[in-house]
Amino acid sequence: MQQHRQAKWNDTASEGHEPLLSEKDTTRYEPTDTHLPDELTREGVELPSLSEPELVRHYTRLSQMNYGIDSGPYPLGSCTMKYNPKFTEDLAALPSATVHPDRPSKSAQGTLQIYYELQDYLGRIGGMDAVTLQPPAGAAGELTGILIAKAFHEYNGEADPRDEIIVPSSAHGTNFASAAMAGYDIVELPADDDGRVDLDVLSAAVGDSTAALMLTNPNTLGLFERDIEDIAEIVHDAGGLLYYDGANLNALLGRARPGDMGFDIMHYNVHKTFATPHGGGGPGAGPIGVRDGLAKFLPSPQVGEEGEEYTLFDPEESIGKVHGSMGNWLVLLKTHAYISRLGDTGLTDTSAKAVLNANYLASQVNLDVPFEPFHHEFVASAAKKDAADFAKKMLDYGVHPPTTKWPEIVDEALMTEPTEAESRKTLDQLAAAFNSVDDEGEDVISEAPNATAAKRIDQTKAAREPVLSWQQISD
Amino acid sequence: MQDSLEIDDSQATRDRSNDRGSPFAPHDEEDVRLMLDAVGATDVEELFDIPDSVRFDGEFGIEASSEQAVMQRLHRVLGTNDDVTEFLGRGHYSHYVPxxxxxxxxxxxxxxxxxxxxxxxxxxxxxxxxxxxxxxxxxxxxxxxxxxxxxxxxxxxxxxxxxxxxxxxxxxxxxxxxxxxxxxxxxxxxxxxxxxxxxxxxxxxxxxxxxxxxxxxxxxxxxxxxxxxxxxxxxxxxxxxxxxxxxxxxxxxxxxxxxxxxxxxxxxxxxxxxxxxxxxxxxxxxxxxxxxxxxxxxxxxxxxxxxxxxxxxxxxxxxxxxxxxxxxxxxxxxxxxxxxxxxxxxxxxxxxxxxxIHATYLGPDGLTELADRCTRLPARVAAELDEINGVSAPVNDAYHFREFTVAVERDASEVVSDLVGEGFAVHERDDQTLQVCVTETNEHRIDDFIESFREVME
Amino acid sequence: MTFEIPDDRRYAESHEWAKKTDAEGVVRIGITDFAQDELGDIVFAELPEVGDELSEGDEFGVIESIKAVSDIYSPVTGTVEDVNGEIIDQPELINDDPHESGWLVAVETESGIDHLLTASEYEEHI
Structure with a gap:
């Protein structure tokens, strides 16, 4: 393995790879001569203070100890870590995008136009009749969607018996948590031997108490739920609603739409499907699409159009708000820009290349992939090895490893999603990394990683003796 | 509508990356052929296990554009946001970001x-x-x-x-x-x-x-x-x-x-x-x-x-x-x-x-001094507004941070609307109450704001 | 892999053990060697308080490892008489010594423990 090495400047003033801000400087400041009387002020604050050059060195050094998509492939299954086009950042930095949320609508027409158009774009892409952009992340979108389902049943006088949400056991943890936050009991649906929803099991699970079924399609194994029309019929006949978890929409762009499959509510993960940067954990955005009859329950406000003007309005039976204002505006602006750039041809090609890349990578990797035919991601089995160790060893090859040990239906799972943005040559190199690690013994991989800023981190110590701030560091 | 969904691409340089499909997928035709061979398929469509009955054959009706065209259009759209100076707060505040x-x-x-x-x-x-x-x-x-x-x-x-x-x-x-x-x-x-x-x-x-x-x-x-x-x-x-x-x-x-x-x-x-x-x-x-x-x-x-x-x-x-x-x-x-x-x-x-980054840039002294300024500015602006006929500020007899409410002896919505005409945005709270927020980012416009407020109240 | 299954006590299918103490009608309860191994490094235990009523088969606490959360079920019906305070500060005791110093609670019960699995029956079970 050929490695590029260049020494880095390390501040060795204290231990660790880069001292904490507090170790570089801590100053206690107690203001005098404030406008407020003493009883309304605190005694002072103790915070770090760095000059601009020092600040730049600190954060630059930290960035060098962080892996991003621009560093190399990031095939983290279910997370769709694809290239984030740079031009969208320039739009987000425009002074004209800096708008207070309480401006009169007339004075924020540009922003409202972008909301209006993006509501429209997402509706077309998902096959949905109305869209809200307010939820600030996918999980917030799930909660919003479930609250809409709840409002729908309440409106129909059926809230009382319908107190259950059905979730497949291989679903994202957020599905369970979001439904529980909305007050629902969870009915867990085991998969059939093929890794899909078992229609008989589903038929037995639905009934008068079913509020909704939450489904990811393709599911977390990358498999398309072929029986989706039957699934929709079973749920609808029982009086429930069908919710689409949009985490895997990248696989279907331009080839199938949740609305056409019978889904009533869906969320979009814009950092997954529409390439907005994930920023080390967020901000995301989790717009919700609904079919016609549910539009009246959407959060307020919605953006509409009256004549020549974009306006805000409250849907008549709105569930209210799920974010203090209008969601993560800059993320939505980047989403609009990405969709505008790609258009029909680009979006449709995205799913083609995403699915081609996953299939090609799987064909070059020597691991067993128990469930097929997968689409944009595959779940390989590390078999006799520990998948977490397998992943740690991959770090030594300069790549970010797949999602590990999930979904549990695959033994020692390596859930791998290369996305459309990797070239054939990159995939070949990625496959070689998988295969090299596969050839190593468990004794070697359990010691990994070795070529990273930090060696294997003691998770047990972190959890048994929580140290959550520099104030709590004693050693 | 101020702008149609169609994008005028004529002024933009032609961007060949769109011809391949997604401009962010690196594959050329040979890559696709080699990769299909490796997986044993002749066409990418074979890889999609989607029943025909739910296949989407239509189009979204969203036209692909060059980067330049998207930039120009969204610049133009965002440019229709009024260039007003905001004296707005209520939980959302503006401070200078270095x-x-x-x-x-x-x-x-x-x-x-x-x-x-x-x-x-x-x-x-x-x-x-x-x-x-x-x-x-x-x-x-x-x-x-x-x-x-x-x-x-x-x-x-x-x-x-x-x-x-x-x-x-x-x-x-x-x-x-x-x-x-x-x-x-x-x-x-x-x-x-x-x-x-x-x-x-x-x-x-x-x-x-x-x-x-x-x-x-x-x-x-x-x-x-x-x-x-x-x-x-x-x-x-x-x-x-x-x-x-x-x-x-x-x-x-x-x-x-x-x-x-x-x-x-x-x-x-x-x-x-x-x-x-x-x-x-x-x-x-x-x-x-x-x-x-x-x-x-x-x-x-x-x-x-x-x-x-x-x-x-x-x-x-x-x-x-x-x-x-x-x-x-x-x-x-x-x-x-x-x-x-x-x-x-x-x-x-x-x-x-x-x-x-911002907090560390300011340091404890810079941050506290910024906060102190947030207590002085509203006191100053409220006092100046209070001088205007038909205006009483602040409504609440208290110390304020960044913002305060203002009572006006005129329909508040008209005052807000007239102020927008003058290039300033403030909150309308009820028929006769406004709310005004001032920080270091709009401080340089305070005198103009007071003057416009005076004119609007006359 | 073999696990310690001492035959001085009885077992529940949900991987708890119960052992009589010197005190009349009081049994100690813990999780088995097999259970601690399945969980991995235990980092936290949430236990009932003295005086709480437990019912056989009901969950009475939670054990957390780094990557998993497990409910623990009471093998007997009775009243919590004592709680092992040591494991709040040192949850690793449950990993290191699940059958002795890693015990969880002591329960005063009238039901006894003879209805539970014997060591050999439990060995069969796992």
Whole structure:
């Protein structure tokens, strides 16, 4: 393995790879001569203070100890870590995008136009009749969607018996948590031997108490739920609603739409499907699409159009708000820009290349992939090895490893999603990394990683003796 | 409509990257052929296991565009936002964000990374978040802080559900002051929709919570009391010490809403008995971007295992070095599922990075001096507005932070609309009340603003 | 892999053990060697308080490892008489010594433990 090495400047003033801000400087400041009387002020604050050059060195050094998509492939299954086009950042930095949320609508027409158009774009892409952009992340979108389902049943006088949400056991943890936050009991649906929803099991699970079924399609194994029309019929006949978890929409762009499959509510993960940067954990955005009859329950406000003007309005039976204002505006602006750039041809090609890349990578990797035919991601089995160790060893090859040990239906799972943005040559190199690690013994991989800023981190110590701030560091 | 969906591409340079499909997929025709051969397919369509009956054969009707064309169009669309000077606040504030914040936060190792599931290659961002938690902990006076919520409103919602789980009292009422913004209250209602909690409103006088009123509202039913400092009307609460002891006597919990600038100067919530502090951290690091922000969540150590969202902790690696990692993850949805402390997954990590850079750039003196300025500016502007015929300001006889309410002897909506005509935006609160917010970012326009206000009132 | 299954006590199918103490009608309860191994490094235990009533088969606490959360079920019906405070500060005791110093609670019960699995029956079970 050929490695590029260049020494880095390390501040060795204290231990660790880069001292904490507090170790570089801590100053206690107690203001005098404030406008407020003493009883309304605190005694002072103790915070770090760095000059601009020092600040730049600190954060630059930290960035060098962080892996991003621009560093190399990031095939983290279910997370769709694809290239984030740079031009969208320039739009987000425009002074004209800096708008207070309480401006009169007339004075924020540009922003409202972008909301209006993006509501429209997402509706077309998902096959949905109305869209809200307010939820600030996918999980917030799930909660919003479930609250809409709840409002729908309440409106129909059926809230009382319908107190259950059905979730497949291989679903994202957020599905369970979001439904529980909305007050629902969870009915867990085991998969059939093929890794899909078992229609008989589903038929037995639905009934008068079913509020909704939450489904990811393709599911977390990358498999398309072929029986989706039957699934929709079973749920609808029982009086429930069908919710689409949009985490895997990248696989279907331009080839199938949740609305056409019978889904009533869906969320979009814009950092997954529409390439907005994930920023080390967020901000995301989790717009919700609904079919016609549910539009009246959407959060307020919605953006509409009256004549020549974009306006805000409250849907008549709105569930209210799920974010203090209008969601993560800059993320939505980047989403609009990405969709505008790609258009029909680009979006449709995205799913083609995403699915081609996953299939090609799987064909070059020597691991067993128990469930097929997968689409944009595959779940390989590390078999006799520990998948977490397998992943740690991959770090030594300069790549970010797949999602590990999930979904549990695959033994020692390596859930791998290369996305459309990797070239054939990159995939070949990625496959070689998988295969090299596969050839190593468990004794070697359990010691990994070795070529990273930090060696294997003691998770047990972190959890048994929580140290959550520099104030709590004693050693 | 000001603009059609069709894009005029004629002025833009031709961008051949669109001809291949996605401009961000690197494959050429030969790549596709070789890859199809490897998987044993002749056409990509064969790889899609989608029944014909649900295949989508239509088009979205969205035309692909060159980068230049998209930039030009969205520039133009955003340009239709009026170029007004905002004197707007009410929970969303503008402070000058130094240029270094953009430059550092846009380093691609930061902005193009995912959540730190592999800590060994994420030490940089984990340290950033650890430092953010430490800053929030210091400013709130709380033992622990998480590494962000979406915004102040959802953080308040999470505070209520935490109170429900830790249950130091039997009750189920969340008491909120009448000045709480309706938007935040709406979010709170939705976050508590699945629980037995109910929201009850606490009347205030002169814009602040009165201890005697609070006492009369505090009974066994009250689980959580929420107050803001400063309030959404800019009032600085004057009885927090008493409020803290009253709430603690009753074994209810006290949640304080604030922001990181105000917290550097105003009374320390950790000192007057707050159990939970929520609020807005985006006052540092983000300008007013249509309400996109970052929420604070900090609380007492006792509630550690009930905290929502992600936590970063310090540990050691196998070489014995200090390292950082996401920790106590069994609280979270990906492990605890329906019994998780929250459904939150993605949060506002990148904004936390920006906030930490901005806070450290200012330092304790710069931050406190900024806060002090936020108490002087509204006093000055209110006094000048009060000189105008038919205007009375501030409405509340109190100290203010950044903003204050203004009574006008004219229809408030007309005043707002006339002011927009003059190039200024203020809040309309009711028929005869406005709200005005002033910070260092609009300070240079104060004289013009006062002059326009005077003209509008004549 | 073999696990310690001492035959001085009885077992529940949900991987808890129960052992009589010197005190009349009081049994100690813990999780088995097999259970601690399945969980991995235990970092936290949430236990009932003295005086709490437990029912056989009902969950009475939670054990957390780094990556998993497990409910623990009471093998007997009775009243919590004592709680092992040591494991709050040192949850690793449950990993290191699940059958002795890693015990969880002591319960006063009238039902006895003879209805539970014997060591050999439990060995069969796992």
């Amino acid at each position: 240029s270094v914040v953009d430059h550092l936060s846009l380093r691609s190792e930061f902005i193009t990374s995912y959540t730190q599931y592999q800590p060994e290659v994420s030490q940089g961002f984990l340290q950033v978040l650890f430092e953010f938690q430490s800053l929030v902990s210091e400013l709130t006076g709380m033992d622990v802080a998480n590494c962000s919520m979406y915004d102040a409103a959802t953080a308040l919602g999470e505070a209520a559900t935490l109170a429900d789980r830790v249950r130091e009292a039997d009750g189920s009422v969340v008491l909120v002051p009448d000045y709480l913004r309706s938007e935040r209250r709406d979010v709170l209602e939705n976050y508590t929709d699945g629980s037995d909690l109910s929201i009850r409103e606490l009347p205030t006088e002169g814009g602040m919570v009165r201890p005697e009123t609070l006492r009369s509202y505090l009974d066994d039913d009250v689980l959580l009391v929420y107050v803001e400092n400063p309030t959404s009307e800019g009032v600085i609460e004057e009885h927090l010490t008493e409020i803290g002891s009253i709430v603690n006597e009753e074994s209810s919990l006290l949640c304080v809403g604030s922001d990181l600038v105000a917290l550097s100067l105003l009374q320390n919530p950790g000192q007057f008995g707050a159990d939970i502090v929520v609020g807005n951290a985006g006052v540092l690091g983000l300008p007013n971007v249509y309400g996109m922000s970052i929420g604070i969540f900090a609380c007492r150590d006792d509630f550690l295992r009930q905290i929502p969202g992600r936590l970063v902790g310090a540990s050691r690696d196998s070489a014995g070095d200090r390292t950082y990692t996401l920790t106590l993850q069994t609280r979270e949805q990906h492990i605890r599922r329906e019994r998780a402390t929250s459904n939150i997954c993605s949060n506002q990590a990148w904004v936390a990075l920006r906030t930490a």
